[in-house]
Amino acid sequence: MSRSHRSVIPGFGLSLGLTITYLSLIVLLPLSAAFLKTLGMTWEEFWAAVASPRVIASYRISFLASFAAASVNCVFGLIVAWVLVRYPFPGRKIVDALVDLPFALPTAVAGIALTALYAPNGWIGALLAPYGIKIAFTEIGVFIALTFIGLPFVVRTVQPIIEELEPEFEEASASLGANRWQTIRRVILPQLVPALLTGFAMAFARALGEYGSVVFISGNMPMRTEITPLLIITKLEQYDYKGATAIAVVMLVTSFTLLLLINLLQKWSRRHAAV
Amino acid sequence: MSSVVSSLQHAAAAGHRPLATRDADWVRYTLTAVALGFLALFLLLPLVAVFAEAFRRGIGAYFAALNDPDGMHALKLTLLTAAIAVPANLVFGVSAAWCIAKFNFPGKSLLITLIDLPFAVSPVISGLIFVLLFGAQGWLGHYLDVENPALPWLQAWLIEQDFKVIFAVPGIVLATVFVTFPFIARELIPLMQTQGNDEEYAAITLGASGWQTFWKVTLPNIKWGLFYGVILCNARAMGEFGAVSVVSGHIRGQTNTLPLHVEILYNEYQFVAAFAAASILALLALVTLILKSLVEWAHARRHAADAAS
Numbered sequence: 001m002s003r004s005h006r007s008v009i010p011g012f013g014l015s016l017g018l019t020i021t022y023l024s025l026i027v028l029l030p031l032s033a034a035f036l037k038t039l040g041m042t043w044e045e046f047w048a049a050v051a052s053p054r055v056i057a058s059y060r061i062s063f064l065a066s067f068a069a070a071s072v073n074c075v076f077g078l079i080v081a082w083v084l085v086r087y088p089f090p091g092r093k094i095v096d097a098l099v100d101l102p103f104a105l106p107t108a109v110a111g112i113a114l115t116a117l118y119a120p121n122g123w124i125g126a127l128l129a130p131y132g133i134k135i136a137f138t139e140i141g142v143f144i145a146l147t148f149i150g151l152p153f154v155v156r157t158v159q160p161i162i163e164e165l166e167p168e169f170e171e172a173s174a175s176l177g178a179n180r181w182q183t184i185r186r187v188i189l190p191q192l193v194p195a196l197l198t199g200f201a202m203a204f205a206r207a208l209g210e211y212g213s214v215v216f217i218s219g220n221m222p223m224r225t226e227i228t229p230l231l232i233i234t235k236l237e238q239y240d241y242k243g244a245t246a247i248a249v250v251m252l253v254t255s256f257t258l259l260l261l262i263n264l265l266q267k268w269s270r271r272h273a274a275v
Numbered sequence: 276m277s278s279v280v281s282s283l284q285h286a287a288a289a290g291h292r293p294l295a296t297r298d299a300d301w302v303r304y305t306l307t308a309v310a311l312g313f314l315a316l317f318l319l320l321p322l323v324a325v326f327a328e329a330f331r332r333g334i335g336a337y338f339a340a341l342n343d344p345d346g347m348h349a350l351k352l353t354l355l356t357a358a359i360a361v362p363a364n365l366v367f368g369v370s371a372a373w374c375i376a377k378f379n380f381p382g383k384s385l386l387i388t389l390i391d392l393p394f395a396v397s398p399v400i401s402g403l404i405f406v407l408l409f410g411a412q413g414w415l416g417h418y419l420d421v422e423n424p425a426l427p428w429l430q431a432w433l434i435e436q437d438f439k440v441i442f443a444v445p446g447i448v449l450a451t452v453f454v455t456f457p458f459i460a461r462e463l464i465p466l467m468q469t470q471g472n473d474e475e476y477a478a479i480t481l482g483a484s485g486w487q488t489f490w491k492v493t494l495p496n497i498k499w500g501l502f503y504g505v506i507l508c509n510a511r512a513m514g515e516f517g518a519v520s521v522v523s524g525h526i527r528g529q530t531n532t533l534p535l536h537v538e539i540l541y542n543e544y545q546f547v548a549a550f551a552a553a554s555i556l557a558l559l560a561l562v563t564l565i566l567k568s569l570v571e572w573a574h575a576r577r578h579a580a581d582a583a584s
Contacts, residue, residue: 104561211398248404
């Protein structure tokens with residue numbers, strides 16, 4: 001602390017004071033309200049709220065659909081990032097800008113657009129309906145919405161790493177007799193693994209909490225396509241504040257664990273890239 | 276050997292990567308097709324669908340749907356919310372980046388992590404926590420409780436002002452501020468950290484005051500990062516759905532933002548009207564993407580110019 005006070009640059013007290021006050025009022029105080037609310041519950045009450053069959057079913061669909069969506073995004077996000085960096089094609093800049101659409105498009109808009117596409121009378125839904133495949137209002141619909149939401153996370157974490165790959169490694173590998181596939185598998189992919197894992201974790205974490213894009217396409221059937229965030233809203237609408245808060249606390253603990261994991265992965269990724 | 280070198284130079288001169296690190300043409304074309312196909316299916320098609328559904332009954336029906344007093348009110352509330360949330364988080368972001376980038380103090384990395392917290396919280400929970408604080412049974416809500424006021428004078432004054440937080444505009448603004456909290460700070464912190472303090476030291480040594488240094492030296496250096504953060508923060512503030520949905524109470528013409536209005540119209544099977552309102556938000560998203568790309572390209576060009584000189 002003494003070092004900072006000797007700094008010639010002024011404004012330490014003002015900026016730190018403002019930052020901490022604002023952070024406490026907007027973020028820390030409201031978040032702690034959720035944790036303190038559950039302290040007023042007995043253990044049995046809490047357990048009944050967070051582990052009833054309907055709640056467990058919602059964890060299941062949220063977790064599985066988020067995992068599947070993040071996995072698919074890992075594969076296609078890697079291909080998209082690779083193509084955007086390595087293969088010049090006309091219109092690349094526009095395609096690159098479009099990747100951020102899920103960040104920019106309000107989730108409710110994405111939700112109704114995806115539902116319109118995948119409903120049995122929609123452009124894609126109508127193509128699949130004759131084969132008896134239903135997407136909207138099933139688990140697959142939840143998965144589609146979460147894939148849409150998660151894609152930019154993977155592309156935007158992997159893309160800068162591909163840009164920084166040293167061509168010398170690939171040249172060395174090739175000059176030592178490796179064919180292209182061996183070079184990709186043994187030289188390029190290992191350098192991308194930390195970034196891919198980070199992107200996966202970010203897409204997964206975002207998908208777990210996602211609400212707007214899912215509620216329209218999922219059909220919201222209890223025990224089947226009812227995701228955990230929706231269940232919190234349902235409980236709130238029934239004035240079951242304690243039940244809603246208990247589930248929220250389970251989700252918060254999960255998200256904070258994932259945030260910690262993402263921070264560790266990013267540190268690893270940076271160290272890896274620096275070598 | 277010399278022929279290999281010259282052929283490599285040849286390839287480099289022609290703008291190609293050397294053969295050894297190039298993928299076969301069929302791989303290139305296949306991967307490009309897969310990537311573009313995936314993006315077209317998952318990103319482009321939903322965007323096109325918004326406008327196709329909005330114009331399904333023609334241009335007349337589209338503009339008739341937009342000309343709706345509740346929709347106009349929703350648009351105004353959305354703009355008002357962003358007009359409060361973005362400047363609030365802008366001041367915070369600059370202040371946080373200043374103390375984190377310019378000074379060393381214990382707990383700095385913890386502070387950076389805490390600033391990121393709202394990104395890890397589900398939008399629904401972001402709304403819920405404000406209901407817990409200000410709702411009828413909340414910590415602060417009982418100051419508004421008619422039966423048993425904790426502070427009678429405050430309560431009388433608040434009732435006189437007809438002041439409510441939850442199911443009212445202040446709750447919508449608070450939830451939006453929470454959700455968009457990290458955007459500007461996390462853009463500025465790394466930027467100011469890499470820029471270092473040399474220019475500020477020089478300004479202060481030459482006799483500039485703290486504020487002069489900030490306005491004349493720091494701000495010009497961070498203006499593009501600041502603009503970038505503001506664009507992202509604004510897009511999220513105008514588009515936020517889950518958090519606002521929990522605190523708004525969905526009162527038509529009063530506490531409906533544009534995304535909530537889209538939901539209500541959609542659930543009432545007024546599809547053309549819902550997609551017409553959604554098309555406004557989609558246009559906003561496109562403008563956001565264009566501005567964001569322009570900032571990125573300008574930045575990359577300046578970077579290249581710096582490297583060349």
